[in-house]
Amino acid sequence: MIFHRQSRRYTLLAAGVLFILAFIAVSQVTLAGLSFQTEPAATPTLSPLSIGNETCLECHGQPGLTMPMENGDLLEVYVNPDDYNNSIHGELGYACVQCHRSVGEYPHPAYSASDLRAASLDLYQACRGCHEQQYALAQDSVHSRALAEGKRETAICTDCHTAHAVRPLKDRTTGELLVDAHVWIPQTCAQCHSAIYEKYQESVHGSALIEAGNPDVPTCIDCHGVHNIEDPTVASFRLKSPQICSKCHTDEERMAKYGLSTDVLNTYVADFHGTTVTLFEKITPDAETNKPVCYDCHSIHDIKATDDPERGLQVKENLLIRCQLCHPDATINFPDSWLSHYIPSLEHNPVVYYVNQFYKFFIPGVVGSMVILVALDLNKRARTRYPKIRKMEVTQEQVEPQQAESVGEPASEEDQHGSLS
Amino acid sequence: MAASANPAPAPSSDEGSETYTRFDLSQRLEHLIMLVSFTILALTGLPQMFATSTIGEWMIRSFGGIEMTRQIHHIAAIVLMLVSVFHIVAVLYRIIVLRSPLTMLPLLEDFKHLLHDLAYYFNLRKRKAYYGRYSYIEKVEYLAVVWGTLVMAITGFMMWNPVATASIFPGQFIPASKAAHGGEAVLAVLSIVIWHFYHVHIKHFNKSMFTGKLTRQEMEHEHPAELNLIESGSAPAIPKPEEIRRRQRIFLPPAVILTISLLFGIYKYVTFEETSITTIPPRETVAVFVPITPTPRPTPIPTPTPIPGEAAVSPNSWEGNYRDLFRNRCGTCHGFTAVGGLSLADYQSALQGGDSGPGIVSGDPEASTVVTVQSAGNHPGQLTLDELEQVIEWIAAGAAEK
Numbered sequence: 001m002i003f004h005r006q007s008r009r010y011t012l013l014a015a016g017v018l019f020i021l022a023f024i025a026v027s028q029v030t031l032a033g034l035s036f037q038t039e040p041a042a043t044p045t046l047s048p049l050s051i052g053n054e055t056c057l058e059c060h061g062q063p064g065l066t067m068p069m070e071n072g073d074l075l076e077v078y079v080n081p082d083d084y085n086n087s088i089h090g091e092l093g094y095a096c097v098q099c100h101r102s103v104g105e106y107p108h109p110a111y112s113a114s115d116l117r118a119a120s121l122d123l124y125q126a127c128r129g130c131h132e133q134q135y136a137l138a139q140d141s142v143h144s145r146a147l148a149e150g151k152r153e154t155a156i157c158t159d160c161h162t163a164h165a166v167r168p169l170k171d172r173t174t175g176e177l178l179v180d181a182h183v184w185i186p187q188t189c190a191q192c193h194s195a196i197y198e199k200y201q202e203s204v205h206g207s208a209l210i211e212a213g214n215p216d217v218p219t220c221i222d223c224h225g226v227h228n229i230e231d232p233t234v235a236s237f238r239l240k241s242p243q244i245c246s247k248c249h250t251d252e253e254r255m256a257k258y259g260l261s262t263d264v265l266n267t268y269v270a271d272f273h274g275t276t277v278t279l280f281e282k283i284t285p286d287a288e289t290n291k292p293v294c295y296d297c298h299s300i301h302d303i304k305a306t307d308d309p310e311r312g313l314q315v316k317e318n319l320l321i322r323c324q325l326c327h328p329d330a331t332i333n334f335p336d337s338w339l340s341h342y343i344p345s346l347e348h349n350p351v352v353y354y355v356n357q358f359y360k361f362f363i364p365g366v367v368g369s370m371v372i373l374v375a376l377d378l379n380k381r382a383r384t385r386y387p388k389i390r391k392m393e394v395t396q397e398q399v400e401p402q403q404a405e406s407v408g409e410p411a412s413e414e415d416q417h418g419s420l421s
Numbered sequence: 422m423a424a425s426a427n428p429a430p431a432p433s434s435d436e437g438s439e440t441y442t443r444f445d446l447s448q449r450l451e452h453l454i455m456l457v458s459f460t461i462l463a464l465t466g467l468p469q470m471f472a473t474s475t476i477g478e479w480m481i482r483s484f485g486g487i488e489m490t491r492q493i494h495h496i497a498a499i500v501l502m503l504v505s506v507f508h509i510v511a512v513l514y515r516i517i518v519l520r521s522p523l524t525m526l527p528l529l530e531d532f533k534h535l536l537h538d539l540a541y542y543f544n545l546r547k548r549k550a551y552y553g554r555y556s557y558i559e560k561v562e563y564l565a566v567v568w569g570t571l572v573m574a575i576t577g578f579m580m581w582n583p584v585a586t587a588s589i590f591p592g593q594f595i596p597a598s599k600a601a602h603g604g605e606a607v608l609a610v611l612s613i614v615i616w617h618f619y620h621v622h623i624k625h626f627n628k629s630m631f632t633g634k635l636t637r638q639e640m641e642h643e644h645p646a647e648l649n650l651i652e653s654g655s656a657p658a659i660p661k662p663e664e665i666r667r668r669q670r671i672f673l674p675p676a677v678i679l680t681i682s683l684l685f686g687i688y689k690y691v692t693f694e695e696t697s698i699t700t701i702p703p704r705e706t707v708a709v710f711v712p713i714t715p716t717p718r719p720t721p722i723p724t725p726t727p728i729p730g731e732a733a734v735s736p737n738s739w740e741g742n743y744r745d746l747f748r749n750r751c752g753t754c755h756g757f758t759a760v761g762g763l764s765l766a767d768y769q770s771a772l773q774g775g776d777s778g779p780g781i782v783s784g785d786p787e788a789s790t791v792v793t794v795q796s797a798g799n800h801p802g803q804l805t806l807d808e809l810e811q812v813i814e815w816i817a818a819g820a821a822e823k
Contacts, residue, residue: 196709276488278472292702301707330587334588363608365610371615373538378540
């Protein structure tokens with residue numbers, strides 16, 4: 001009976017299937033360069049796998065459809081047709097069976113997994129079919145390493161992107177992240193990192209994004225990367241983190257909008273802490289140093305504006321709390337030993353400015369005087385050491401009585417001086 | 422480097438070889454140790470000042486990284502401070518015990534000599550000034566070293582012990598110290614290269630700091646006034662040995678106390694604070710993995726709560742075995758979706774059956790669609806032969822629910 005229905009559907013939908021496959025083939029052309037590395041299976045030939053989504057949704061479009069796992073948990077095999085059709089894959093006309101390649105035939109081959117997570121960990125491999133590059137990048141991530149260590153709850157493709165309701169994140173023509181996506185990203189990460197999200201929400205960046213939709217501020221991925229997310233607790237991440245912050249904070253155009261200084265990196269690098277971190281990064285990028293990076297003072301996820309009355313670092317007491325993390329005995333004068341990202345001037349850090357000014361004149365003054373005296377001495381010695389040249393000059397010019405005088409006394413003190421050297 | 426005072430001004434000349442002792446062994450050793458520590462300080466310090474330059478980075482890398490560079494710099498600084506302590510005590514010994522004249526003090530005469538030499542350079546005079554034991558050239562250098570060492574020691578202390586410094590002085594003194602330390606370093610190195618190298622190595626290689634001696638000819642040219650003083654016999658005489666011993670007895674106790682105090686000062690200088698040596702800034706403090714409770718999967722099938730007091734479930738019954746068997750094998754189609762009208766999700770639905778008739782007919786396997794369809798084979802979700810036999814037996818035996 002079921003067979004009968006099924007075979008009838010095959011004949012009825014043959015044209016439909018062909019149409020869908022043709023559509024897919026066309027979409028591939030427009031999609032080239034988006035995020036595909038391998039051409040998806042889209043050969044426009046009839047195969048047992050070429051089944052239209054309507055066929056699948058006949059059963060899988062019915063809410064409540066489940067199948068049991070080996071541990072008794074039920075795997076939901078219902079797919080909301082609206083979710084799928086509105087997803088990037090649905091919009092582009094992909095067929096269920098392009099991902100679910102093993103279930104094209106009906107009856108489906110037997111499938112079993114020990115539990116729901118095992119099923120997800122198995123089924124998400126389908127993403128590789130088209131997104132091999134992203135999959136490969138993800139293999140380098142802290143998530144993949146955690147998975148290899150047996151932490152099955154670690155994020156896989158479908159945990160962030162969902163399986164069936166995959167949203168487009170980039171503008172298809174410009175490749176820029178969509179404005180909405182800026183907001184989605186922290187929400188996505190928050191599914192597992194909710195405590196960090198709470199902090200981020202409070203931060204100068206997070207609040208601007210969540211409350212005002214400001215796309216200038218960094219989301220999780222701007223610091224942590226996408227797919228190949230690094231372990232942020234290792235020394236190498238810490239050492240290069242100032243470069244992450246300065247990507248935006250040395251961007252004149254972006255900082256000008258908010259009246260922020262772009263001297264933050266060079267003033268940091270010029271300071272004892274920044275010099276150390278910079279050299280560590282260049283010379284021993286995996287070594288640990290106790291010198292602070294940006295986030296040790298500005299906080300890691302709950303970064304506040306520096307004029308924030310409660311936590312802002314322009315308030316000396318707030319900065320002192322940060323200093324005391326490493327310098328527990330620090331007193332209230334101590335924060336001033338950090339120049340607060342200012343280049344010394346009369347207005348900011350005048351003592352340092354005056355010292356710099358002093359040496360700006362003192363060094364050339366002293367060294368210049370020495371150079372002049374040495375040059376005068378050299379000049380004099382050269383003239384007394386080569387009296388013949390001088391004689392010639394004298395005969396030519398027939399002037400300069402004083403020179404003539406010394407020429408006339410070859411055994412004078414000066415010549416003996418010369419003979420010593 | 423040179424002493425500010427010397428025992429007798431250049432002890433009497435050795436008549437045979439006509440050399441004049443200029444520096445005694447301790448002064449030469451002082452110079453040597455200072456020469457080495459100064460060079461190391463410059464080589465490890467300037468790259469720190471210009472750490473972002475290619476050459477600076479290369480040098481720091483060669484020393485084994487920035488921490489190692491700083492270690493070497495600190496050790497050389499300690500050596501230089503020790504030499505300085507020795508020098509202070511030695512100078513006091515010469516002044517107090519040997520009553521040497523303060524030949525290193527700058528005098529009005531030195532300015533006259535400078536003007537005299539300038540006049541000579543511009544051919545207004547026939548010869549250079551007659552220098553005494555130390556010319557203005559040497560005095561400038563000595564005083565520069567004293568001044569420089571003092572500035573470097575003070576600013577170095579502030580950078581070495583920033584927390585202690587800021588507990589007394591404004592915090593800005595620490596970066597100001599760094600600025601002064603760097604400026605002074607550049608000044609010192611340039612002075613050495615220009616002034617010292619020129620006057621001591623280029624103009625005439627004066628080896629007296631290593632041999633301790635000057636020849637008569639060198640004396641004539643470089644220290645004619647001193648030579649004159651020696652030869653006229655008016656150089657200050659060396660005190661009598663018993664007089665020296667008497668003064669030594671007076672000098673020794675305060676000298677020991679001074680030395681110990683200065684050494685203790687160096688010890689405190691180096692070990693004053695350690696707050697930043699081992700602490701590592703804390704990382705993210707909140708837990709990293711805190712999943713939000715996931716939205717429940719929308720189709721949890723309510724498992725019937727067993728009613729207490731009822732008879733135990735038989736393993737050969739719907740609840741004991743066949744409900745799970747049908748759910749696993751047939752549930753995908755014959756669960757809630759009830760393909761063909763047949764649902765095997767619960768016992769009543771199974772009895773009721775679907776479009777093709779009752780699913781299970783108690784005691785009559787032949788009339789049960791489940792058996793007929795499965796017996797035909799090739800049904801999606803096909804039971805194994807063993808399972809089918811069990812089902813047939815169970816139905817034949819009355820298809821017990823519990």
